[in-house]
Amino acid sequence: LVGVINSLGFRRDAAATGALAGLLANSDQAVVTAAAAALGRIGSVEAAKQIQNALSKASGALQTAMADASLTCAENLVAAKKNQAAAPIFDRLYATSFPDHIRTAAMCGAITARQDGGLPLLVKQLKGQDKAMLAAAWRAARELPGSNVTKALAAELKSLPAEKQVLLVEVLGDRGDQAALPQVLEAAQKGEPKVRLTALRVLPRVDDGKASLPLLLQT
Numbered sequence: 286l287v288g289v290i291n292s293l294g295f296r297r298d299a300a301a302t303g304a305l306a307g308l309l310a311n312s313d314q315a316v317v318t319a320a321a322a323a324l325g326r327i328g329s330v331e332a333a334k335q336i337q338n339a340l341s342k343a344s345g346a347l348q349t350a351m352a353d354a355s356l357t358c359a360e361n362l363v364a365a366k367k368n369q370a371a372a373p374i375f376d377r378l379y380a381t382s383f384p385d386h387i388r389t390a391a392m393c394g395a396i397t398a399r400q401d402g403g404l405p406l407l408v409k410q411l412k413g414q415d416k417a418m419l420a421a422a423w424r425a426a427r428e429l430p431g432s433n434v435t436k437a438l439a440a441e442l443k444s445l446p447a448e449k450q451v452l453l454v455e456v457l458g459d460r461g462d463q464a465a466l467p468q469v470l471e472a473a474q475k476g477e478p479k480v481r482l483t484a485l486r487v488l489p490r491v492d493d494g495k496a497s498l499p500l501l502l503q504t
Contacts, residue, residue, distance in 0.1 A: 287319045294323025302327060306335040318350040325354035328361025330370050337374065352378055352387045359394055368398045385417040392421035397428050404429075404437050411441065411449065426456045432464040439468035447477045454480065458487030465491050473500060 290308065293301040301323070308320035321339065324332040336358055340351040355374055362371035375398060378391030392410060396403035403425070410422035426438055435457065442453055454472055457465040469491050473484035485504060488497040 287315055290316065290319040290323050294319075294326040297327050299327055299329045299331070302329065302332050302335065305332075309335065309339040314347060317347060321351050321354035322357070325357030326361070328358050328365065330362070330367065333358045333362065333370065333374060337377070340377075349384060349387070352383050356387065356390055356394070359391075359398075363394070363398050368400070372398045379418070379421070388417045389421045389424075392418050393425045393428070396421070396425040400429065401431065401433055404434065408437070408441055411445065411453070423452060423456060426453070427459050432462055435460055435462040435464040439465040442468045442472060447480055450476065450480045451483045454483045454487050458490040461490050463491055463493055466496060470497060470500065473497075473504075 290305065293305060305320045305324050305327075308316055309324075311317050311320070317339075321336055324336050333355070336351060336355050340348065340355060343351045355378055359371040359374040359378075362368070362374075372395060375391045375395035379388045379395060381388070383391070392406075396407045396410075399406070407422055407425050407429070410418040411426070413419065426434075438453065438460075439457060442450055442457075445453060450472065454469060457469060466488075469484050469487055472480050473488060474481070476484060485501065488501065
């Protein structure tokens with residue numbers, strides 16, 4: 286039965302949703318776990334609803350399996366351009382009752398699914414101390430596209446402690462967006478030594494002209 290369930294999941298045919306949802310109440314945990322995973326791969330709004338209902342009643346290892354399936358489903362919804370349906374699923378999964386690896390993935394998804402609308406949530410996590418949420422924020426900061434995101438991140442640079450400034454400067458370098466150039470230049474001139482060092486290394490990745498050359502020569 287588990288083999289058949291897995292095959293249905295890999296086929297990703299929404300016609301199997303009803304049959305798979307019925308197996309979420311099976312007495313065999315392996316069957317329930319496989320059915321949840323298959324629904325996650327199908328990734329429809331109805332499949333998400335069925336997994337979320339089952340998650341509410343699950344505990345222990347089965348709860349973790351349901352959470353994993355929920356993540357897969359939400360990611361498939363995003364891939365299908367159904368971000369509004371995906372965002373509440375991600376929101377539910379970054380609660381402290383779930384393992385950190387699930388929370389990290391869920392927070393990253395909650396931010397990126399909202400695109401520019403996820404910026405306040407991203408900034409909030411950057412200023413927090415929860416390691417799982419910080420990991421999600423750094424990942425999302427690299428993945429969210431657009432110069433508006435770069436500008437918003439760069440604007441937060443001076444408000445963070447030096448250790449986080451170093452990490453954020455690295456992120457800005459990875460984004461390779463010239464919109465961050467003014468803040469990276471300032472960090473290279475006035476930041477604490479470890480911040481300056483990082484900013485000097487990053488400058489060529491955010492400067493597509495010659496704005497940073499005088500500072501590099503002077504330094």
